Amino acid sequence: MQNFDLTPERTSDTAFELVKKRLGHSFARRELLELALTHSSWANEYACGQEHNERQEFLGDAVLELCVSWELYKRFPTAREGELTKMRSNLVSAVSLAERARDLGLDVFLKLGRGEENQGGRKRDAVLSDALEAVLAAVYEDGGFVAAQKAVARIFAEQWPDRAGDGKASKDYKTRLQEASQQRFGQAPLYTRLASHGPEHSKVFEVSLRLPDGSQFVASGSSCKKAEQQAARDALKTLGHTE
Numbered sequence: 001m002q003n004f005d006l007t008p009e010r011t012s013d014t015a016f017e018l019v020k021k022r023l024g025h026s027f028a029r030r031e032l033l034e035l036a037l038t039h040s041s042w043a044n045e046y047a048c049g050q051e052h053n054e055r056q057e058f059l060g061d062a063v064l065e066l067c068v069s070w071e072l073y074k075r076f077p078t079a080r081e082g083e084l085t086k087m088r089s090n091l092v093s094a095v096s097l098a099e100r101a102r103d104l105g106l107d108v109f110l111k112l113g114r115g116e117e118n119q120g121g122r123k124r125d126a127v128l129s130d131a132l133e134a135v136l137a138a139v140y141e142d143g144g145f146v147a148a149q150k151a152v153a154r155i156f157a158e159q160w161p162d163r164a165g166d167g168k169a170s171k172d173y174k175t176r177l178q179e180a181s182q183q184r185f186g187q188a189p190l191y192t193r194l195a196s197h198g199p200e201h202s203k204v205f206e207v208s209l210r211l212p213d214g215s216q217f218v219a220s221g222s223s224c225k226k227a228e229q230q231a232a233r234d235a236l237k238t239l240g241h242t243e
Contacts, residue, residue, distance in 0.1 A: 019135065022104045024154045027142050036060075036134035037106070039127070041113030053134035056141075060133030063140045067152035068092055075160060087161050095182070096175045097129035100155050103225065106131045123188065125178075158225055173232035180239055185212035189235065191228050194218070209235055 016030055019037075027033050036053050043052035068091055072084050079087075090096065101107060110131050112121050121127045132155075140148040159172045181189050194206040205224045209217045209231035217234045221227035 018105055019109065023135070023139065023151050025139050025143060025147055025151050027138070029142050032138035032142050033135065036138040037110055037131065039110055039112045039116060039121070039131070041116035041121070042111040043113075045113035045115070053131065056134035056137035057130045058137075059140065060135070060137035063136050063145075063148050064092060064097075064133055064152065066145075067136075067149045068156070070149065071153055071156070071160070090161075090175075091156060091159060093175075094125045094129045095178050096159070096172075097132050098125035099172075099174050099178060100159075101128035101132040104132070104135070104155070106135065158229065173229045173236060176241065177232040177236050177239075180236065180241060181211060184239070187212040189232070191231070193224055207231055211235060 016027070016033060019033060020026060035051055036056050038050070038052045040052040040054055043050045065088070068088050069084070072079070072087055072091075076084065076087075107122050107128055110122065110127070112127075116127070136148055136151060139151045159175070178188055181187065189212070190210045192208045192210070194208050196203050196205045198204050204220050204222065205227045206218060206220045207224060207227040209219070209228070211217075215235070215238060217231045217238075219227050219231035219234060221230055
């Protein structure tokens with residue numbers, strides 16, 4: 001992962017620009033995103049009495065469920081209620097949301113207190129999934145439902161199921177590997193970007209995936225996300241998980 005200066009002032013500027021770019025939303029009210037990236041532990045330790053993102057988590061949970069429901073409703077006009085519910089559950093699970101949060105870089109930019117940081121809060125799925133909900137609430141507050149819907153569609157661009165159903169195929173490979181790794185090893189896999197080459201319009205990205213047992217997988221793709229998905233797919237096969 002790229003190293004960033006994590007002083008509060010620098011975090012704020014860098015987070016604002018990168019998260020904005022990855023979300024595809026330009027905030028008119030920057031303070032909403034800053035609040036979404038402020039964990040209660042940071043507010044309690046560094047700024048007594050300052051607001052934090054827990055209220056936004058409450059709103060973001062509802063925004064996320066509505067946006068995902070609407071997207072699935074449009075994509076699968078013949079799917080039954082039970083099928084839609086199961087697909088939504090896969091997409092909005094804590095593991096899935098934590099992966100989407102990492103894609104946005106929230107694990108780097110979230111402001112945590114020292115206690116939470118020392119306890120590994122930056123890697124905890126619950127903390128990251130809550131942060132993603134807070135960020136989506138910020139988008140909703142700033143731009144309304146249309147902006148939130150566009151952000152959700154973008155965040156889950158490579159995770160939407162190809163068909164109605166509730167099997168493992170409905171989950172992307174990274175999410176499935178995250179679950180399998182946590183179950184088997186008690187830890188998450190680690191992804192590292194190795195290199196990129198080729199012209200700007202057709203770059204190829206290479207990433208490395210390392211499992212907690214030391215197994216390593218290298219894959220390439222037209223984007224970091226696609227390369228990570230391929231590496232996760234390869235790792236799942238090694239762990240004995242079928243398609």
